[in-house]
Amino acid sequence: MVSIKSCLSLLILFCGIQAFCSNQPVINPENFLNNNKSLKPYLRVYTDPTGNASINDILRDEPVFSQLKGELSKENIYWGKLLVENNQEVIKLYLLHVGKNDFIDCYFVQNDSIVQHEQSGYMYPQHLKSVPKGSYYIPLLMNANSTQELYIRIEEKIHNDPEFDLRLSSGTNWVYEILDKHIVDFIFQGLFWIIMIYNLFLFATTRTKAYLYYAFYLGCVAINYLFLTDILREYVLNEVPWLTIYFIPTTILVVGAYWIFVNDFISAKKYFFLYYKWIRVVSYIDIGIFFVSVLVIHFTKEIYIVTDGLRAVALLNALLIFGLIYRIYDSKYEMVKYYMYGTGAMVIMAVIDTILWNPSTSQANLMKYGLIAEIVVFSIGLAQRKKIREKERRKALNKQIDQLRVNESLAQWQKEELEKIIDHRTKKIKKKNKKLKRAIKKAETAARVKSDFLSVMSHEIRTPMNAVIGTIHLLLDENPKRGQLEHLKTLKFSSENLLILINDILDYSKVESGNVQLEHIDFHLRELTKGLGNTYEQKAAENGVKFNILIDHNIPSMLKGDPARLTQILNNLISNALKFTPGGEIKLLIHLLARSNGRVKLEFAVEDTGIGISKDKLKLIFESFTQAHADTTRKYGGTGLGLAITKKLIKLFDSQIFVKSKVNRGSKFYFSLYMEEAAHANAAIEQDDVLMKEEVKGKRVLVVDDNEINLMMAKKFLDKWGLICEVVSSGQDALIKVFDTDYDLILMDLQMPEMDGYEVTATIRSLDNTDLKNIPIVAVSADTYENVKIKIAEVGMNDFLSKPFNPMELLTVVHTYTRGASQEIEPTNL
Incomplete structure (x- = not known):
């Protein structure tokens, strides 16, 4: 059981707390105007760790408000209570600066009733604020001889540094203060943008990249200062202020743009090539860090991790800048001194500002003046650089003029010498042209003589052959005796072979000279192969060889192409197979490989079971006047032109022939051709x-x-x-x-x-x-x-x-x- 003494102690403690709360001091605003005197001693604070308490809960439950002691924790939400009294006979307007918090809600209470609710802070959109400019102020309108009870709620979601920095300002002083700050900020912004646009104009008129890089650098600086001076949040993103945090990494983007400009400004590629490459690398790294930082902010909302990292990167860049200045300060290149003077002041101010920078305040006051100095020096340097470039250009032009004069004298001498050489060469060329004309004339005469000779030989050889073959046919039709029939068949075979040899020689000459053109006429493929069968079945049977023709039944009956040349190709391959197949079988195979849009792709293959060809001879058999072995002509006959002609004829069809063979196992010659289907596939009628x-x-x-x-x-x-x-x-x-x-x-x-x-x-x-x-x-x-x-x-x-x-x-x-x-x-x- 709880003792009576303990209960009395608790009662005394409770009464003391109640007495402390009820005796909260009242503020007279007139005593705190414009002197930056803090109101914290007059503030009573309640910690809401759950964050669920509303103003109605506060008024109903009356939680304990105690005097503020120590720092506020970023994990909690806080309520502050303040009593303000106007003991004057007139209505007074004051501006209460609460502190740099994300969300500020101020409730005005009289007789336990809420009479007014004001909002302020970093994250509230502008339309919810009574004071749109100056993000942390609450308007305090006091009636004459009145007391106002204020309940102030503060909450942090991004910045994580809640504070009660209570200060009072009169309306007039507050306006002047805000105006002074914004006028200065807008002057700086205007300066940045004017110089940037001017440099863009210079780039457009001169195409000098230094002006473009400088404009890019100034643009990054201007955007960064829009963020640092709250202009971005209060004027541009005033309805979506939470987007402002994505501009925190623009500081490092400024550094990356700075390196890009400096690399061109000091002509590092020309005068400091050793540093040119690492300056480029540093600029790429800085810009990469900018994008990474934006992503980190987007996915984590941990801005202090980013700002700490940016501080380190900015300091490292400052060290690199000082290192570069140290390495090139004794250079005789005039632009180096402009770089050193312009950068020195800016870097010193930037380092100080970076060390002192608080993302809640987003200010960089010292760096403003460093940038002004840098802009002035760099602008003078760019103008001086233009003069240096003009001077170098004039010097180079004068040098070129002197060189041109020398070259002109040299060219005149070379011209005279060249004319002599040309005259000499012209005489030689004329002599060569005469010889060439005589050679061409001889070649044309030789070609004409060759053509005439072949024509005469064709006529002179074929004419007696006509008599020989015709006589043999007449004798065969007169029912000769059995002994005579054998002799006549021998004569017929020999004469046909002789005719084949003659045709091979004449055809090869025509193919070589390019006088063969393919026809494009309708023909019946099966009738064509039937003719081949009639021609070779009997010859094959006489040699003890089976001859078969197998045609894919899906092949259309009528096709368009050159049946004469196709017959010649197949004749050559079949007769070649018949020549080298002492026994066994010869097959002509025709397959349908593809069919679409009125076209067919056919594969023709001639297979035999003959003597075959060794691998080392496969390439030789398609050469002119060449056979696989030296004794082939003696043993089997032939000119060695059949396969050469076949290869060239197939090439006319935009195709090529292939061969597979094994010695004593036989050979397979195959090729594929594209042909069109005939418009009218009428079957050919065999003549009786x-x-x-x-x-x-x-x-x-x-x-x-x-x-x-x-x-x-x-x-x-x-x-x-x-x-x-x-x-x-x-x-x-x-x-x-x-x-x-x-x-x-x-x-x-x-x-x-x-x-x-x-x-x-x-x-x-x-x-x-x-x-x-x-x-x-x-x-x-x-x-x-x-x-x-x-x-x-x-x-x-x-x-x-x-x-x-x-x-x-x-x-x-x-x-x-x-x-x-x-x-x-x-x-x-x-």
Whole structure:
């Protein structure tokens, strides 16, 4: 149990406290005006550690207010109680400075009722404050002969240094004080911005980077002073004052901008290159610290961590500045002294201000005057630098003028010498040009002779070959004896091989000279491969080899491309495989790799089970006149041109050929081509030779050729098929025959003495008689189609048949132009 003595002690203590609180002294404001005398002794304070107490709680519960002792803790919220008395006969207005706190709420109470509520402090927006300028003042309007009870609540959320710094000012003195401060601040701001804009103007007119860097530096200084002098918070961010704390790191941004300007101002790159690099590094580090500090403030709101760090960085920069001054002070470069004088005063003031800087006050009074001195000195230095640059420019210009004079004399001498050299060279060039013209003429003559020679050789070789092959076909059609049949087959095989060799040589010459152009016509791929099958199945069977063709069923029937060159490529590859495959199998494989937008990508592959090719010979087989082994030509025959021609033809298709091979295991040659799908995929109709022979019977054909053997061979075939055939050996005789007889078709040799096939055709096409001028005329020549196609089209020939031809080719042409079909047919290389 609590003793009676203890209860009495508590009662006495409570009564003492109540007596102390009730005896709180009353302030007469007139005794405290304009003398900076503190009101703290008259203030009673209550600590609210929870921060939940409201003014109504205070008035209702009457907590204990005691005299302020010691420093206030940043963790608590405080309430202050003050009694103010106006014993004069007039109404008085006073301004009560509470202290630099984030939030200040002042409640005016009479007879335990709230009669007025005023707000002030760092963080309240302007529209909530009765005193918009001067963030920590509360207006105190006192009626005559009245006493006012004030309850003042202070709270910190950012600055963490709550204080009761109670001072009274009269309204008039307060206005003058605020005006004086703001006028000075605005003068400084105006000075910064005017000089900055002026330097931007100088940069725009002179393009001198020093003015731009100086303007950047002044801009950073101006923004920093907007923050330090409270102009930023009270005039710019007055409704969002909490954003002001993000401008705390602008101090270090000023330092970074300072280094950027100084690096150019003292021409460090030119005169102090050793320091130029580390000055750049320091400027980048300072600017980086600025951005890091902003992020730290944003995420932690711990401004004192940032300000302590900025102090350290600013002091370190000051040491670097003094170090730089020490290292370059004895330099003869004139701008160094301007840098030293301008920076010295500013750095000293900045160091003092940085040491004394309190983020709650945000003032830097000493540094203002240091900056003014620096701005004046730097501005004079920039003007002097301009004069120095002009002087250096004039000196360099004079030096250039002197050098130009020397160069002019030297150039005159060089010109004279050069003219002599040019005259000498010109004579040599003229001699070389004459030699070159003679060489070009010789080369053109040689090329023309080569072309003429190949044309003549083609005609001279193919003409007898036509007789040989034609005779063999005639003999084969006359039911020869069994022994004779074997000999005829041997002759047929040998003559066809000889023709292949001749074609290889002539084709290689055409490909080398670039005279081969690809056609773009419709063709039936399966009919093309069927022809290859008919050609090689029997040959393969005779060698004991199986020959198969496999085509992807997804490939369209009709395509657009050059069927003649594709056939030539496949012929070369299949005949090559047949030559080197003594037994086994040869396959032609055609796969569809891709199909889109009317185009197909096909892969062609020829596989065999032949002798194969060793790895070290794979690259040689595509070279001209080269085979894998030295004895290949002797053992297997051939010119070594087939694969070389194939490679060049595939290159014309914008593709390339590949080969895989193993010795005694076989080879695979493969390539891919892009082709278009034909607009009308009509299946080609295979011609029946028996039907064709029936349809051409009785048709009149005139054969014109100066070679008696060719005339005899053509006539024998045509007579055999039931046609009425007449032959003439000259162009003049052909014209006479045309006037005397109605012909269904003329087979015209191109190369004839006196009047060749071109002249005869042109004459016929120029006749007025419609029936005569429209007679189908097919050119028959030992020359190649590429060499003659333009000329035969110009004179009006309908088609072309190459010598030597096999009987089926001749029958197809005759049938095409004598069966009554339209004669408006484009020439094609049959």
